[in-house]
Structure formats: C-alpha cells, structure tokens
Amino acid sequence: MFRQVYCFIILTIGAFQVKAQVGTYSTINFPNNYTNTITSALYTSNFRSGFIYQSNGSINYGLTGVKSHNFRFRWLAHDNGGIDYSTDTDQLMFLDGYGNLNLKGNLTANGNIGIGAVPTSDKVTIDMGSTRGVVNMVSDGDNAAYLDLKFSVKNTASIAADKPIFWEASLRKDGYFSADLTGPTLEFYAVKKNGAGYYAPLLFKSNGDVILAGARSATNGNVGIGTTDTRGYKLAVNGDAIFTKIKVKTYGGWPDYVFSDEYHLPPLSEVAAYVKEHKHLPDMPAAEEVEKEGIDVAEMNKLLLKKMEEMMLYMFKQQEEISKLKEQNEWLLKKCQ
Structure with a gap:
C-alpha cells in the first residue's frame, strides 16, 4: 500500500x-x-x-x-x-x-517625495517626528563659496531685463556683496536677466552685522516696516518705534555761524511782523507742510538750534540794554539825592 x-x-x-x-x-x-x-x-x-x-x-x-x-x-x-x-x-x-x-x-x-511621511501635494514633505530635526547642507566648496540655495524662474521670456530671474542664498567665503573677508557670510541676492546686474538687499556679515546694501554696484532696495510704500526712503516705518539711543549725522551747515560777527540778526520787529502774517517763525516749516511731508530730524534740529542761538543773541542785546538802563537809573538817583 x-x-x-x-x-x-x-x-x-x-x-x-x-x-x-x-x-x-x-x-x-x-x-x-x-x-x-x-x-x-x-x-x-x-x-x-x-x-x-x-x-x-x-x-x-x-x-x-x-x-x-x-x-x-x-x-x-x-x-x-x-x-x-x-x-x-x-x-x-x-x-x-x-x-x-x-x-x-x-x-x-507628479513625483513628490515624503521623508518620514506619506508624500503630499508638495514636492517634498519632511516629518521631523517628535524630536528636534534638522535639514543640514554641508559643503567645503572652493575659495569663493561654500554652498547656495537657489530659487529660479523656469520661463523667463516675459521677465524684463532689469528684473531677477533667480534669487539665491549663498554661504560665501569671499564676501562677494558684503565685502567681508574675515569669515563666512550669508548673502541673499538676485541675478537680473540678460546679465543686467544684481539685487543684493540682505547680507549677514561674519561679525553678526545685517547689511541692507551690497557691493559690486548691486541695486539696493529700501526697507518698509508696516507699509508696502517706502516713498523712496531707505527706511519707512508705519507705526511706533523705540530707541535707547539714536544718532543722526548731518553734513555741514551746523548753525554756529549765528554767533559770527557777519551774521545778520533780524530785528525783533521784523520777526514779530513775519509771525503775525505767516503764523510761524521764519525758516521754520508751516503746519500744513509738516503734515504733508513730515520733518527731516537732522534739518529740524539745525533749525531749532538756530532759533535758540538767535534767541540768545536777542537776550544778550536785551541784557545790554537792561544794564545800560540800570546804570542810567542809578546815575539819576544819585543826582536827585
């Protein structure tokens, strides 16, 4: 069987x-x-x-x-x-x-990537989990730069010649836009179409300085805080600001000339007539102008100092007149005794 x-x-x-x-x-x-x-x-x-x-x-x-x-x-x-x-x-x-x-x-x-996660509609999705995660790019580069992170426009046909075709964050050894050769710098800049130059608005020097301007004849923009319209100023702030110290550098014309012998001090009668007609001191801006244009802090300080120095000259003259009147009064009192 x-x-x-x-x-x-x-x-x-x-x-x-x-x-x-x-x-x-x-x-x-x-x-x-x-x-x-x-x-x-x-x-x-x-x-x-x-x-x-x-x-x-x-x-x-x-x-x-x-x-x-x-x-x-x-x-x-x-x-x-x-x-x-x-x-x-x-x-x-x-x-x-x-x-x-x-x-x-x-x-x-398609062709999206998920690292530590299921791919999403984004090109790359990284789930760092419940612990601290880092995306670290390491390079020794050459004697000019370490590494770059580039954001490029794919189709540049419709972009004007003076507009950027890509922005780049570059960790550099050569301080290309920051002019800092003492250590690695991080420089954020853009290359214009057709070799028309650069924008270099944001630079981090190796000593921690933040520079909002670039060397190499790069075009530099302005900074707006709380506003999208800087009105051509390097810094435009729509809101309050606080400083522990501020220094405004002027470029000549400090009003010490008021104390020179050649300076013409207008008579108080002329000043009074001007104020009566215009409702503000000579050389000073009117309220309407200030409301429309604002004030130049350096220029305003110069004007205020000029008026203060003129007031001192008026006080000196009045003191001279008071002293003379006092002497005359004393002389008359002696005569009457």
Missing part, C-alpha cells in the same frame, strides 16, 4: 513539472496566463542595455548600460504590451552612474 501511494505522488509531481530552458537565451519565458519574461538586450544607441524583468503588471527592476554609456538603473510602471522607450512615459525614476536620482523629471506633474 505504501509503495502504491509513493508512486502516485511521484507521478503527480511529474505531471506538474515545468520543462526548464537550458543554454543561452535572450528571453526567458515563465508559463502563465499573461506575459511574464526576463529580457536581456544591448542597445548602445539609447543606453537601455542590460537585464530587465518585464510583465504586463509592471517592470520590477532593470539594469541598463555601462557608465561610459550613461548607465541608468530605471524604475518603470507599465501595462501589458511593449515598453515605451522612445518618450520614457513608463519611467518613474532613474539612478545614473554618477549617483544622480531623477524622479519623474518633466514627464508628469
């Missing part, structure tokens, strides 16, 4: 054996109800050579070409039928012989 069962098992296994292919074949066939092959081929013209496992469900893996022929390891997705090698529409990503990884390229609008 045992012998009969054993023979039945052997016969049963033999009935289901697949005849193996032996020898050298460019295609190895796997019997199934759909196309399922492993193909080996050499295409030196399109660099798609090597070992490929192909089925009507997917392309599982492939090795293509040697490095000298632009080696690529490709990940493909494909329905049943021939693979589209002409336009690469089946290609999901590839890794070339230089270590460059390309996801989708310009094949579709």
